[in-house]
Amino acid sequence: MSTGPVNPVSLERPPLSDTLRKQSPVIMLGTLLLINAIFTNNFFTIDIVWLIIIQCATIILTGMGQTMVIATGGIDISIGSQMALAAVVCANMLPYGILPAIIAAIIACAVMGLISGFMVGKLHVSPMVVTLSMLLFARGVAQVINDGRILYIDQYKNFEFLGQGKILGELPMQIIPIVLVVALVYFIIEKTAWGRRIQAVGDNPTAARLTGINATGTVISAYVLSAMFAAMAGLVLVSKVGAADGSNMGRLAELDAIAAVAVGGTSMAGGRAKVMGTLLGAIVMQLITITVVMNNIQYEYAQILKSAIIIFAVFIQRESRA
Amino acid sequence: MQQEYLLEMRGIDKAFTGVKALTKVDFSVKRGEVHALMGENGAGKSTLIKVLTGIYHKDAGTIIFDGQEIAPKTALAAQALGISTIYQELNLVPFQTVYENIYMGREPRTKVGTIDRRRMIRDARQVLEGMGIAIDVQEPLRRYSTAIQQMVAIARALTINAKLVVMDEPTSSLDAKEVQVLFDVIRRLKAQGIAIIFISHRLSEIFEICERVTVLRNGELAGVFDIEELDTQTLVNSMLGRSFTNAQRSKGGYAYDEAEELARLEGISWNVRLNGIGVDIKKGEILGLAGLLGSGRTELCNILFGSEPPDDGSIFWLDQPGDIRNPRDAIRLGMGYCTEDRKVEGLFLHLSVKDNLTMAMLPQLTKKGVVQKKKQDAIVQQYIDRLKIKTPSSEQLVRYLSGGNQQKVLLARWMCMNPKLIILDEPTRGIDVGAKAEIEALIQEFSANGISVLMISSEMEELVRNCDRIVVMRDGKKLGELTDERITMDDIMDTISHGASAILLAKEGEQA
Numbered sequence A: 001m002s003t004g005p006v007n008p009v010s011l012e013r014p015p016l017s018d019t020l021r022k023q024s025p026v027i028m029l030g031t032l033l034l035i036n037a038i039f040t041n042n043f044f045t046i047d048i049v050w051l052i053i054i055q056c057a058t059i060i061l062t063g064m065g066q067t068m069v070i071a072t073g074g075i076d077i078s079i080g081s082q083m084a085l086a087a088v089v090c091a092n093m094l095p096y097g098i099l100p101a102i103i104a105a106i107i108a109c110a111v112m113g114l115i116s117g118f119m120v121g122k123l124h125v126s127p128m129v130v131t132l133s134m135l136l137f138a139r140g141v142a143q144v145i146n147d148g149r150i151l152y153i154d155q156y157k158n159f160e161f162l163g164q165g166k167i168l169g170e171l172p173m174q175i176i177p178i179v180l181v182v183a184l185v186y187f188i189i190e191k192t193a194w195g196r197r198i199q200a201v202g203d204n205p206t207a208a209r210l211t212g213i214n215a216t217g218t219v220i221s222a223y224v225l226s227a228m229f230a231a232m233a234g235l236v237l238v239s240k241v242g243a244a245d246g247s248n249m250g251r252l253a254e255l256d257a258i259a260a261v262a263v264g265g266t267s268m269a270g271g272r273a274k275v276m277g278t279l280l281g282a283i284v285m286q287l288i289t290i291t292v293v294m295n296n297i298q299y300e301y302a303q304i305l306k307s308a309i310i311i312f313a314v315f316i317q318r319e320s321r322a
Numbered sequence B: 001m002q003q004e005y006l007l008e009m010r011g012i013d014k015a016f017t018g019v020k021a022l023t024k025v026d027f028s029v030k031r032g033e034v035h036a037l038m039g040e041n042g043a044g045k046s047t048l049i050k051v052l053t054g055i056y057h058k059d060a061g062t063i064i065f066d067g068q069e070i071a072p073k074t075a076l077a078a079q080a081l082g083i084s085t086i087y088q089e090l091n092l093v094p095f096q097t098v099y100e101n102i103y104m105g106r107e108p109r110t111k112v113g114t115i116d117r118r119r120m121i122r123d124a125r126q127v128l129e130g131m132g133i134a135i136d137v138q139e140p141l142r143r144y145s146t147a148i149q150q151m152v153a154i155a156r157a158l159t160i161n162a163k164l165v166v167m168d169e170p171t172s173s174l175d176a177k178e179v180q181v182l183f184d185v186i187r188r189l190k191a192q193g194i195a196i197i198f199i200s201h202r203l204s205e206i207f208e209i210c211e212r213v214t215v216l217r218n219g220e221l222a223g224v225f226d227i228e229e230l231d232t233q234t235l236v237n238s239m240l241g242r243s244f245t246n247a248q249r250s251k252g253g254y255a256y257d258e259a260e261e262l263a264r265l266e267g268i269s270w271n272v273r274l275n276g277i278g279v280d281i282k283k284g285e286i287l288g289l290a291g292l293l294g295s296g297r298t299e300l301c302n303i304l305f306g307s308e309p310p311d312d313g314s315i316f317w318l319d320q321p322g323d324i325r326n327p328r329d330a331i332r333l334g335m336g337y338c339t340e341d342r343k344v345e346g347l348f349l350h351l352s353v354k355d356n357l358t359m360a361m362l363p364q365l366t367k368k369g370v371v372q373k374k375k376q377d378a379i380v381q382q383y384i385d386r387l388k389i390k391t392p393s394s395e396q397l398v399r400y401l402s403g404g405n406q407q408k409v410l411l412a413r414w415m416c417m418n419p420k421l422i423i424l425d426e427p428t429r430g431i432d433v434g435a436k437a438e439i440e441a442l443i444q445e446f447s448a449n450g451i452s453v454l455m456i457s458s459e460m461e462e463l464v465r466n467c468d469r470i471v472v473m474r475d476g477k478k479l480g481e482l483t484d485e486r487i488t489m490d491d492i493m494d495t496i497s498h499g500a501s502a503i504l505l506a507k508e509g510e511q512a
């Protein structure tokens, strides 16, 4: 080793607490699977895997965007409204073709993300306040476009294939956006300079600026991307349901996304992004719901269980103060 | 019956994942003595202190304090036992006021149980005035310079009724005058029978104030000495395990007038801190900025680097009006800026050594946005070796490095950029004597390669040793310039204190 006489004794076993902290999403996933193995009948069937993929899709997509935003030291609580906006825009544009509808929806949300990003990155307004306003604004726009009604799109069978179709036999279509987005975000965070900058800005904005990083641009990019992923989540949802409801779609989706990020080990203080952690976190969140439903426990208990797990996850991952 | 020793630490072991920080260290402090703890960067000084004060928990060993075995679990517990600590990394709250910082966690109460602000304000003011510092204690702490913040941390430690005061590099951001203020405080404490553990990399301070010295090397005890039996060479040998010499820049024959100009600042005013100052920087020269704290040196660097826009005045780069609106522009022109406060303005604490080191260089290390890992690793390894950065690997989070090694990472961040001008604000703050000599040698090497260096140091010897030219500042104005054989401690001090008259002696660079 050429790093000087530092006695780099690598201790055989890192302290248990360390392992626990780093691997906590995996451990939680394992525990949930174990519980189901014991208590849930017919749990280990391939259908459950398909179900998880279908139901997890929106949490994973929004969670990926949220991971980036939180890594910059911000938060985006408008993604549920963004999903609704995307769904409504898409439904209204479908008469002009599937592709134009998809593109319009993504652009609409990207613009919203741009506005949020600008307010946070350039004008330094608190991210919580900015995206709270955006939550109301995007939801409002979605309702206005649809005139408060539900728009059914079941005549567009080709579009519905997106949310209901299967590929390679039984594999749900949702796997495609999931794989694409997770791979993309993982690549950005781990391999690109952009990913480094996102974490640098979240860690220490002053130092980032003095290192020549365009902090404003970096922050904006994260919000735009987050909004675009939310749009994709909205599209997946509307094609699955077959109807666009501007008033109710995506409600509370931000909570699942943020919870997935937290359970996955990304620090809420910014500066770090755990992409695979968020993926596991999203699956854990959904698995709780499935477990509760399959065991005929009331849905309300799922909420309580979820909240306990979030707190527990954040608790064991907290930094030792040194 | 009182024992001779107030504190006895025996056989202390402490390991972190991948690093054995302390191995069987014995350390004892007598009552009422000022005891220096010395060692290279990463030797384990701060770790030993943190074990004592309950921030880290020892793996093995015993601590006997005031005749009783103790094992404090938290810093608060240690404080309750009578151990008051000023940590190396300031742990104050910048957004709270000065007085709130001083009394944080132990606010005096009124009769009805509310916080007694009036008393806090009055007492805080009194303590600071006792140290010769007159500031508005009701202002948020971050309004003040690092040095003042350091003094506030010291004031905080003083208001705790302690038997032992621990000071981990309290002087690294203080200038000579404030160091004397601190030493007065230390002497007063000593007279009251309070023992002090004092950590510093400045040897002169050790010889001035301390009675005994304990030296650590690579986490092991290297020796305990009485100050009388100790000379610089022995101390350094014991710390580094070898001897070293400081490179002294040859003075005389510097052809200032013939040197090509790299950058020029004209009539810069900013806030009330800079008042129409002009400075020029030649190619390949080492230019020092001297002056007391608050003289506007850091502010001048901020403006040159585009971090603050000047209210008035202009900047020229290679004789062209320099369009420097933000640090990015400055970096593009070829500047690098190693800032004064490494934690606040420099480091990304949650990122690795590798990321911290290459953050400014990323644009050159990427191809179509993707970081070229091989190239990055090669550069990082090169600088880890060159600056002897002590880290178990380049993936180690920078927050786990010792203070001095963090500073080296920051220096490397700009060195690897091959800049035309490198601005160094307190470049050797918290760096051990050996590494300091190496860094000074590097600075000289820059200049030999045609890179200009603009440096600030509160240690005047450092400027004297390294600079070709020194600009002396006070109150945001230039008092004078010194070159060649004029560059001595006495001349700098003279210029600072006699301000105006010294200007006659110095040449007026910017009007030439």
Ligand SMILES: Nc1ncnc2c1ncn2[C@@H]1O[C@H](COP(=O)(O)OP(=O)(O)OP(=O)(O)O)[C@@H](O)[C@H]1O
Pocket (backbone or CB within 6 Å): A006, A322, B016, B017, B019, B020, B021, B039, B040, B041, B042, B043, B044, B045, B046, B047, B048, B088, B390, B391, B400, B401, B402, B403, B404, B405, B430, B432
């Ligand atoms: N929390 C931690 N996790 C991992 N390693 C650590 C941690 N704290 C310190 N170290 C390592 O322990 C060693 C001793 O560090 P320490 O901070 O005690 O050095 P120091 O003597 O105070 O140095 P300096 O003069 O640079 O302040 C270093 O190699 C450092 O990297």
Ligand SMILES: [Mg+2]
Pocket (backbone or CB within 6 Å): B045, B046, B047, B088, B168, B402, B403, B404
């Ligand atoms: Mg230290």
